[in-house]
Amino acid sequence: EIVMTQSPATLSVSPGERATLSCRASQSVGDNLAWYQQKPGQAPRLLIYGASTRATGIPARFSGSGSGTEFTLTVSSLQSEDFAVYFCHQYNNWPPAFGQGTKVEI
Amino acid sequence: EVQLLESGGGLVQPGGSLRLSCAASGFTFNNYAMSWVRQAPGKGLEWVSAISGSGGSTYFADSVKGRFIISRDSSKNTVYLQMNSLRAEDTAVYYCATPGVLVAARFDYWGQGTLVTVSS
Numbered sequence: 001e002i003v004m005t006q007s008p009a010t011l012s013v014s015p016g017e018r019a020t021l022s023c024r025a026s027q028s029v030g031d032n033l034a035w036y037q038q039k040p041g042q043a044p045r046l047l048i049y050g051a052s053t054r055a056t057g058i059p060a061r062f063s064g065s066g067s068g069t070e071f072t073l074t075v076s077s078l079q080s081e082d083f084a085v086y087f088c089h090q091y092n093n094w095p096p097a098f099g100q101g102t103k104v105e106i
Numbered sequence: 107e108v109q110l111l112e113s114g115g116g117l118v119q120p121g122g123s124l125r126l127s128c129a130a131s132g133f134t135f136n137n138y139a140m141s142w143v144r145q146a147p148g149k150g151l152e153w154v155s156a157i158s159g160s161g162g163s164t165y166f167a168d169s170v171k172g173r174f175i176i177s178r179d180s181s182k183n184t185v186y187l188q189m190n191s192l193r194a195e196d197t198a199v200y201y202c203a204t205p206g207v208l209v210a211a212r213f214d215y216w217g218q219g220t221l222v223t224v225s226s
Contacts, residue, residue: 032210043218044151045216099150101150
């Protein structure tokens with residue numbers, strides 16, 4: 001089974017600043033990597049799939065990069081509504097696996 | 107508009123059973139695989155189970171294999187998760203989600219979740 005490791009566990013950022021989140025896979029997942037945003041009491045929301053493709057309606061300040069085992073989610077200028085927990089998810093190998101999450105806080 | 111609506115959660119004693127339902131609308135249900143993903147309180151996401159669009163293939167995480175059963179009813183556009191021999195560690199919010207046509211893909215749509223609490 002593939003293990004997904006996210007870092008850091010918590011990221012403290014000021015509004016307007018850039019946030020960079022990392023996700024590492026224990027073996028190559030190609031570009032079959034998605035990112036989700038989750039706010040308290042809500043379901044996860046798809047942000048990025050295929051490692052770098054924004055989902056429908058996702059603002060351009062969210063971008064994804066990487067392939068193989070190393071991936072990055074960047075939020076170019078954090079808005080108040082972006083403070084949340086972010087999860088990566090590999091769907092290249094069975095079973096699907098999620099990272100443990102990165103909390104982005106003010 | 108795609109909608110997934112879970113129901114059936116609640117409090118159950120260890121060793122007990124519960125059946126979750128997920129009613130789908132806004133897409134061609136028979137063409138889409140469906141999955142269940144859970145989240146223990148304050149924890150991350152864990153994939154639990156999946157079923158193909160035809161219902162002919164089912165998949166389970168090792169943590170629930172032999173205890174959970176996934177099924178679907180195309181006449182009701184509903185997917186079910188029958189949970190047996192429940193343990194305290196099964197306590198979580200259970201989300202249904204669809205990865206689209208493929209069983210292994212990103213999860214485009216999620217339900218709002220239903221809470222399952224296993225406790226005496």
